[in-house]
Amino acid sequence: TVSFYLSSSSPSIKLLVDDPIVVNPGEAITLVCVTTGGEPAPSLTWVRSFGTLPEKTVLNGGTLTIPAITSDDAGIYSCIANNNVGNPAKKSTNIIVRALKKGRFWITPDPYHKDDNIQIGREVKISCQVEAVPSEELTFSWFKNGRPLRSSERMVITQTDPDVSPGTTNLDIIDLKFTDFGTYTCVASLKGGGISDISIDVNISSSTGKITFGHQRRRHNRTAVSSNWKT
Secondary structure: OOOOOOOOEEEEEEEOOOOOEEEOOOOOEEEEEEEEEEEOOOEEEEEEOOOOOOOOOEEEOOEEEEOOOOHHHOEEEEEEEEOOOOOOEEEEEEEEEOEEEEEEEEEEOOOOOOOOOOOOOOOEEEEEEEEEEOHHHEEEEEEEOOEEOOOOOOEEEEEOOOOOOOOEEEEEEOOOOHHHOEEEEEEEEEOOOOOOOEEEEEEEEEEOOEEEEEEEEEEEOOEEEEEOOOO
16 A cells, blocks of 8 residues: 655745835835745735725735835735645735925914014024925925025024924024025925925015015925915
């Protein structure tokens, strides 16, 4: 008599991608999952930690492709191998889609409240904030009348502690002078590139002996939104 012994083993897999994966919107992303063990041969499926896979997802065995990825497609994607022997194997990667949005600014003291006076000789702080993904790629640049500004004793440029106020930079003008009047521009960008910068203009000018702050412009993905405030 001849006896046959069928061996079985639980599945094992590996992902042929980085973790995390940082990409620009519009790019096509391909995740590859391969079997490295398991008898009988395991089946491979892809799942997303929160919600279902994007409708445009293309699946081919252990390969998942997302054409023209958007911020809505970001998240943790997992490959699961199962052959009904032992526990299923699972490997995951986090897809991060670069984004810059919601640029805003505020001024201290606030010129839009009548009880706050901005005067020559006082300190004025301009703060600029954006939402950035990933936050560690965020960089800020400051300009006055189109010329780059560097931190100095009278103009101090700082980046706020991300735990206190994420995505925020400050320009402190110490001892405000008439020569400080002009247009100050805060530009937010991502080191990885591929994303349009956000640019915020703050105009400091004198009018009939008063200092007024007006006209804020935000440029995002080449669209300009303009607003005017009157004090």
